Amino acid sequence: MKLALLDALEAARKAKRQVCLVRLLDQGGTEALVVDGRQTEGAPLPEDALEAARAALREDRSKTAETSAGKAFLQVFNPPLRMIIVGAVHITQSLAPMAELAGYEVTVVDPRRAFATDQRFPNTRVTQDWPDEALEQLAPDRRTAVIALVHDPKLDDPALDVALKSDAFYIAALGSKKNAAARQERLQALGHDPATTARIRGPAGLPIGAVSPAEIAISVLAECTQALRQGS
Template identity: 50%
Template sequence: MTPEILAALDRAKQEKRPVVLATQLPSGEQRLLPDPEAPADLNDAAARALQRDESGTVKLGGIDFFLHAYNPPLRLIVVGAVHIAQALVPFAAPCGFSVTVVDPRRSFASDERFPDVEISTAWPDEALDEFVPDSRTAVVTLTHDPKLDDPALDRALKSQAFYIGALGSRRTHAARLQRLRDLGHQDNVLSRIRGPVGLNIEAVTAPEIALSIIAEIVAVRRNAPLARDRAGRNLQGA
């Protein structure tokens, strides 16, 4: 690896920018992808490697390349240390997410309720300013309290978070969207919020709702086909 490529790889890691190190075989020639000067099929193969979090060898135009995917860590920021959050955390960790629970209410955000989980008792907008959600970050708000959820959603919409979800009924969500419009967010931006949050599996209990949320996060991350039913809830497509 040349000093130039090593420096570029280090910069990408510091910036939490996903890249692929492509090594041509057997010559050993290397380049970082995506690269506008690289062949389109090589950039496409790199994008698939990042999407799948998989490194391996591909043959393109009769040439073998080893693609080493360097992805930033997956993160889940949960706003609201509520019962659903307690059920969601155990689902998220085995799926590869580093979880942070944000809630300024110290009686909720306690080590007893969330053992071995990173907890922030900062106000949600301050917490998201600190964490800087990137393209590998999911943000979910669960408090039902506009004083907590709205600032978090405001910051999430200004970030590169790949998933933004908000708990609440359709009526609650409609009112939430209007408040966010009043903060200056346009409808095309607001469409990033998945509300009511989670795939429509007719969930009722906290664990079922948590399951629907992590399922939707994984579906969005994996670019699984999603559809909308008449109620506006998300459904995983066939």
């Protein structure tokens, strides 16, 4: 590997970018770097090789692929998946362990000490910081999901305000369509444009008829997975 390409790879990884190293095996191991779906270094890739690299990044899986440039080995270097859940509520008690099983590093944010306890979340990181302070410290990136489940603007809105300024791939909040519309108006009053506030999935979760907290958690994780693997 050329030193310039190695330096670019390490810089992208430190910046928590999604990186795929493409080796064209039928062309003497010629290498190229794809960062966040765009080629940044190396020999120009044909479109089908670039699309194969994008697919490997979405799937979180290194693999070989047949391209118009011959066989290519696609080596994926993705940052860890993270999920920040605002609200230590009943839904969170189901969602947090489900998300951890799915490979997420989960953090539960809730300043209400009666809710955010180790007893209620024995195996999950919990912080009692105010939501906006917690989100700023956690710094959501393009491999982070942010889900607001408090159903109280005093806690949800500060977290969503920070999340909308980030590259979080999934932002969602609980509530009816009426509440979602009111939420968008409040966040637009904070300076976000309509296209930005439209990033918030609300009501959170796929429409599967979920009723219980566990079922709602399943629907939210399913929608999060859809956003991760299939995009918006």
